[in-house]
Amino acid sequence: KGNKTPSVITSELLYMDLLRSEQENWNKNSARYKSRIKRIKQKLEELHDKYALNLSSPRIRFGENVYFEENGCIFLSKAGDADKASVLFSTEDLGFSDAHIQWIRISPDQRYMAVSLKCENSEEATCVVMKLDRFPVLEKVIPNSFSFEWATSDVLFYTIQKNLKCQEVFMTTFTDEKHTKLVYSEQDARFFVDIYCTKDRRFLTINSNSKTTSEVWLVDCSHPFKSPVLVQARTKGVIYHVEHRNDELYILTTYGEPAEYKLMKAPVASSGMENWQLFYALEEKTKLIDLEMFSNHCVMFLQRNRHLCLDVISFLSRSVQSIKLPTWACAFELESHPEHSTSTCYFQLTSPVQPPKRFAYSFKANNLIEQAEQEVPIIKNCHTTRLLAKSKDETLVPITVFHNTKSKELHRKPLLVHVYGAYGIDLNMSFKEEKLMLIEEGWILAYCHVRGGGELGLSWHKDGCQHNKLKGLHDLQACITLLHELGFSQPKSTAVAAASAGGVLAGALCNTDPGLIRAMVLQAPFLDVLNTMLKTHLPLTIEEQEEWGNPLADEKTMKYIKNYCPYQNIKPQPYPSVFITAYENDQRVPLTGILRYVQKLRKAARDYASRTERKGNWTPNIILDVQARGSHCDASWEDSLKQ
Numbered sequence: 001k002g003n004k005t006p007s008v009i010t011s012e013l014l015y016m017d018l019l020r021s022e023q024e025n026w027n028k029n030s031a032r033y034k035s036r037i038k039r040i041k042q043k044l045e046e047l048h049d050k051y052a053l054n055l056s057s058p059r060i061r062f063g064e065n066v067y068f069e070e071n072g073c074i075f076l077s078k079a080g081d082a083d084k085a086s087v088l089f090s091t092e093d094l095g096f097s098d099a100h101i102q103w104i105r106i107s108p109d110q111r112y113m114a115v116s117l118k119c120e121n122s123e124e125a126t127c128v129v130m131k132l133d134r135f136p137v138l139e140k141v142i143p144n145s146f147s148f149e150w151a152t153s154d155v156l157f158y159t160i161q162k163n164l165k166c167q168e169v170f171m172t173t174f175t176d177e178k179h180t181k182l183v184y185s186e187q188d189a190r191f192f193v194d195i196y197c198t199k200d201r202r203f204l205t206i207n208s209n210s211k212t213t214s215e216v217w218l219v220d221c222s223h224p225f226k227s228p229v230l231v232q233a234r235t236k237g238v239i240y241h242v243e244h245r246n247d248e249l250y251i252l253t254t255y256g257e258p259a260e261y262k263l264m265k266a267p268v269a270s271s272g273m274e275n276w277q278l279f280y281a282l283e284e285k286t287k288l289i290d291l292e293m294f295s296n297h298c299v300m301f302l303q304r305n306r307h308l309c310l311d312v313i314s315f316l317s318r319s320v321q322s323i324k325l326p327t328w329a330c331a332f333e334l335e336s337h338p339e340h341s342t343s344t345c346y347f348q349l350t351s352p353v354q355p356p357k358r359f360a361y362s363f364k365a366n367n368l369i370e371q372a373e374q375e376v377p378i379i380k381n382c383h384t385t386r387l388l389a390k391s392k393d394e395t396l397v398p399i400t401v402f403h404n405t406k407s408k409e410l411h412r413k414p415l416l417v418h419v420y421g422a423y424g425i426d427l428n429m430s431f432k433e434e435k436l437m438l439i440e441e442g443w444i445l446a447y448c449h450v451r452g453g454g455e456l457g458l459s460w461h462k463d464g465c466q467h468n469k470l471k472g473l474h475d476l477q478a479c480i481t482l483l484h485e486l487g488f489s490q491p492k493s494t495a496v497a498a499a500s501a502g503g504v505l506a507g508a509l510c511n512t513d514p515g516l517i518r519a520m521v522l523q524a525p526f527l528d529v530l531n532t533m534l535k536t537h538l539p540l541t542i543e544e545q546e547e548w549g550n551p552l553a554d555e556k557t558m559k560y561i562k563n564y565c566p567y568q569n570i571k572p573q574p575y576p577s578v579f580i581t582a583y584e585n586d587q588r589v590p591l592t593g594i595l596r597y598v599q600k601l602r603k604a605a606r607d608y609a610s611r612t613e614r615k616g617n618w619t620p621n622i623i624l625d626v627q628a629r630g631s632h633c634d635a636s637w638e639d640s641l642k643q
Contacts (some may be wrong), residue, residue: 012248018595022624027107029623040437042643047433051355051376052637060336062110069101074115081348088136089115091321094128100636101598108201109153112139112174116148120629120636121585124161128175139174149197151224152203157183157195157633164539164587166193169206184217184228189542190359197221199293200340205242211423211546214239218268229269238409243293244268245315250298251276252291260457261288263298280313280320287457289426290334295341297363301332303455306386306398307348308332310361310368323361325367328354328384330400330429346371352435353402354384381405389448389482392474394464398449398456399479400429401488404439415444415489417480417517421452421472422501444488448577450475450505467557470564473508473531480509480516493521499554500589500632501526501547507566507597510575520578523643524586524632528559528567528593542590567593572608577621589631598624 028036047581058068066077068085072092077085091099102116102125113132118125127145131137142148146166154174159166167186173179183206190210197204204219206228213236231242231249240253249271251264256278263280266272282288283304292314300631308330310323330351343363348356357378358371383405388396407413416438420427427447435445449455452464452472464472475495484490494517498506503525510520511596526532533551534543551558562568577602582594602622609619629639 015592015595016273018599019591019626022595022626026623026625030625037140041641043437044433048441048637051431051436052150052433060104060106061339062106063339067104067106067113069104072097072101074101074104074113088132089128089130090112091117094138096128099126105148105150107150107153107156111153112150112156114148114150114156116145119640123164123587123632127158129156131174139445140172142172147194147196149195149204151197151219151221155224157204157206157219157224159193159195165189167191169193169195183219184216190546192214192543195261196241197521198242200244200295201640202244203242207241208234209239210236210543212239214241216240216242218242218271232273238273243291245293245295248528250279250293252288254458258459259462260459263291263300280311285456287455289332292334293340294345294363299345299347299361300336301347305637312361312363312366321366325349326370326378327357328378330354333430342429350429351384351402351429352429352432352447353439355431356381377435380437387482387486389475389478391451391478394470395451395471395475397451397479398477399449399483400449402435402439402445403482403488404442407442407444410444411487411490412493413442413444413489415446415495417481417483417494417496418445418447419450419476419477419496419498419505420500420502421450421464421476422507423452424458424465425455426454437459444483446479446483446488448476450479452505465547467558467560469504469548472505476505476509477513477516480513484516491516492518495521498522498525499523503527503614504529504564504566508564508569510578511566511569511571514573514575517576519579522578522580524583524589525580525594526589527597528570529565530561532593533561538590543607567600569599570597570604572604572611574608575601575605575620575622577623579621579623579625581625581627583629583632586632591626594624598622 014531064079066079068075072090073084073087074089076088091097096117099117099119102118104307105114111129111132115128116125116498117128124144127142127148129140129640131139142158144161146159146161148156150156155171157169157171160168168182169184171181171183186208191208193206193208195204195206201221203221206217208215213234215234216231218231219228220226238255240251243250248265249268249270251266252261253264254261255273262278262282264276265279266275285305287303288300289303292299296315298313302309302311307327308325312321312323326349328351329349333348333350333356335346345361348358350356355376360369360371362369367498381404382402385401387399387401389399391397403410427449429447438445449470451460454461496506496517503522506520506522506525528550530551532538533541533548549557549561551561582591584591605620
């Protein structure tokens, strides 16, 4: 074993024994569900064929040329003539058959195409550069790339990801004298670097972001070999992102009061914070979701009073047009618009039970157009209800509920509660075939938008991180209690679903209020916050301190984390049943911690059962399914279907 000590070898052998034991347990348990699995698989495949396969992939338009991806290939066609498309790239032909295409970037003169490829078993992606001659030729392969953009037609900037961190930017040329050089290096472990190209292609931005602070450097696309220029030095607590138009920077930032996103602007020549002027401020109870810049317009994708809408700003008239969107819509998906001067903004709207529908906003006509080219019907057998639950400190917490319009006696129906509540990230409200299947089978789906997430803006996240984490737990308790009070199911028919950091609140609820639910379904869950935050050698621990706190530096933080950490608070009591999916190759949530959690939870459940052998007691079923493929909640359609 080389230089490994006996203790390291022993722990590795114990790990392998535990893993083997769990796999045997899973094989025994899963055999019980064979007939049900067959029925569910068939139903999901039918829904996938009906909806997902009818959706065309997003198009990238360059003048008359249209680029699009289907089944691992990238095609080129003329606008309005997709039937005569030619293949530019095939993952299979180039030996990347186990990878999927994430995105593509076309060089300004369309001579080169850079493609991001990612395998399911890895966090890292590969950038493949093709020369688009009459017969496309493989020009370069860049392993471990995270983001990339063309500065000019033959100069590509890209970042490299190592051990989940991205801290270096390189430039490579495709001229006769090919060379590659380091352009930028980030020294602070809390910061993650990516690259963006402004919509008018005037600048590349090198963005260095921590969870709470950011810094942007500009690369002039007309002079890509010049050193990057700093926009504004990082200032603690200030996040900002940059766009460009007519020699002015448009800066989306949290600077100033209130500490929510607002659009400011400053001259390129004097871009410091002292020159930032307010251009657009959000109304109260409005959250910014996305922004898209065009030559004469800026489109703000918003959530206002818990409904999605658009604000379209005209740079010429300085007017703002507010556009209401369908009430069923829960999530946006913006399409790529490489052409800055286009007259139309394309996007898709979706919900957990509504397949994506394509819409367009016309700047000329000032109206919203539903694209009729796809036969995706509006799901009409599902009712959407928006509720507010009063948390322990009187804060009102939003809940989005879906149920079948034909369902009677909702208190008898099974309920699946979704929660996340971390990093200022919204709950995933995009379409999933299994959610629609559950609605059709009479289930109720509830999405609890608890503090720690981003649903109500930056203050909503701040109010649920570090020493406010317990507020997210109180929110979840209040949401489930309200649902039951209003007649949506009951505890014996309620399950909670969570993934990744959502496992913290779901696991904490299991310890504090096991009687509220009967089952918990977790995917790659984060369950041992304390031990993870004590191990600074792990790749994400330092940057995660802004979310969870630093127990090594502060005894108060140590006690606070210990108070809610799911692993630390397991005790003999009547637990719900638990089903966990984990991944052998997960770099973000190591499998060892999940194995320890499962062992400790099973022991606590057994201890409780042995102490209270009364009629009517039941022992929860605690199952761990360890997937050899996939990495941290990132699975192909085939693998997610299997799960």
